[in-house]
Amino acid sequence: MPELPEVESVRRGLVEAKLHGRIVEVWRSNATLRVGTSRAAEHLERLEGARAGEVHRRGKYLLWHFDDRKRHALGLLVHLGMSGRFGLALPEQPRAAHTHLVLGFDDGREVRFVDPRRFGALGVGPLEQMQTQPPIGALGPEPLDAGFDGAQLAAQARQSHRPLREVLLDQQVVAGIGNIYAVEACHRAGIHPLVGAYRLQPSAWDRLAEALRFVLEHAIDNGGTTLRDFRDVSGHAGRNQDELRVYGRAGKPCPGCGTTLVGFVNAGRSGVLCPRDQPRPRGHVR
Ligand SMILES: [Zn+2]
Structure with missing residues (x-):
């Protein structure tokens, strides 16, 4: 999508x-x-x-x-x-x-x-x-706008007890994010995608906001991600699917640490995480 x-x-x-x-x-x-x-x-x-x-x-x-x-x-x-x-x-x-x-x-x-x-x-x-x-x-804030940062993201989401990935997919929290980039950003930020959003500390929101920007900008530079249908106005597929680090790669080694990536399903949506880079936290996420 x-x-x-x-x-x-x-x-x-x-x-x-x-x-x-x-x-x-x-x-x-x-x-x-x-x-x-x-x-x-x-x-x-x-x-x-x-x-x-x-x-x-x-x-x-x-x-x-x-x-x-x-x-x-x-x-x-x-x-x-x-x-x-x-x-x-x-x-x-x-x-x-x-x-x-x-x-x-x-x-x-x-x-x-x-x-x-x-x-x-x-x-x-x-x-x-x-x-x-x-x-x-x-719609919530635009993640590529100049003012977008961890504080802005936290202001929308820090009260939520929903899993973080679900919160990121909520277009009223932040606009434009779907499953691919939510999963990629959680990995890049080193945060478990199913942790309750309220457990994130300001430093984790900062990392996440920066990771969102990075994965989105990188994908734009690559002309988007084509898993199936997407084509640009010239009819070309995007190239970013070759550079996804975790999405669609369950069972393969994490590009960061080599640990085998693990797939999960939550709220009817699949996702992938690295159990070493994104451990399930016991308390707050810093
Ligand atoms: Zn890893």
């Missing part, structure tokens, strides 16, 4: 495409996307005639800015779900199976959204509303 680095890779691809023209055609398939969403509530028709502006990301969401014909600021909110991807094409090129949205630009190019598993979500609305109301308005 695309997490922050994968969504950021898509954002950068859309920025590099320099799409600054007007949308002259909006085509949407008849299929609904994520359960609980409806085509009618997406309001994609509002993009007809709109001019494309900046492409932003918040957590795992893309927020593409547009100005409509009356110069009202609109936002196209996109969640890639499990398998959503954007690509550029020309109108004469055949559409891939599972194409659900086509935005035709006045320079002749098309932006196509393809989502075989249909867990993605699309929606257009007034930009300010999209920026301040849920889902974006409900």
Whole structure:
């Protein structure tokens, strides 16, 4: 599932495409996307005639800015779900199976959204509303923002008795983290992923915040992680899967200490840890 680095890779691809023209055609398939969403509530028709502006990301969401014909600021909110991807094409090129949205630009190019598993979500609305109301308005701090540190992370999470990994996956605690990067960051910080969050001391939160930044930035540099479906705007898979240190590597030696990595399942999600670098603590975690 695309997490922050994968969504950021898509954002950068859309920025590099320099799409600054007007949308002259909006085509949407008849299929609904994520359960609980409806085509009618997406309001994609509002993009007809709109001019494309900046492409932003918040957590795992893309927020593409547009100005409509009356110069009202609109936002196209996109969640890639499990398998959503954007690509550029020309109108004469055949559409891939599972194409659900086509935005035709006045320079002749098309932006196509393809989502075989249909867990993605699309929606257009007034930009300010999209920026301040849920889902974006409900997100926790952005881990790559300048002010993000252990104190900020602790402020969101230190009261929680939930296992740390689960807390990191809570988008209201910190935005954009999924299972891969939560597991990688816990290993990098040397903290057991299932310890109750309330047991972490400030020094452990600092280490964790730094580890999150590191694993996310490293993955962005590698164009994201592709375990299965993820592709960037050019159709390329990411390269970060080759550099994951623990995720998906249960039974193999820890790259840090050589101890055999151990898999676990908690709350229906699998994970991996190094029993030597991430021992289950008895008391506080420093
Ligand atoms: Zn180790």
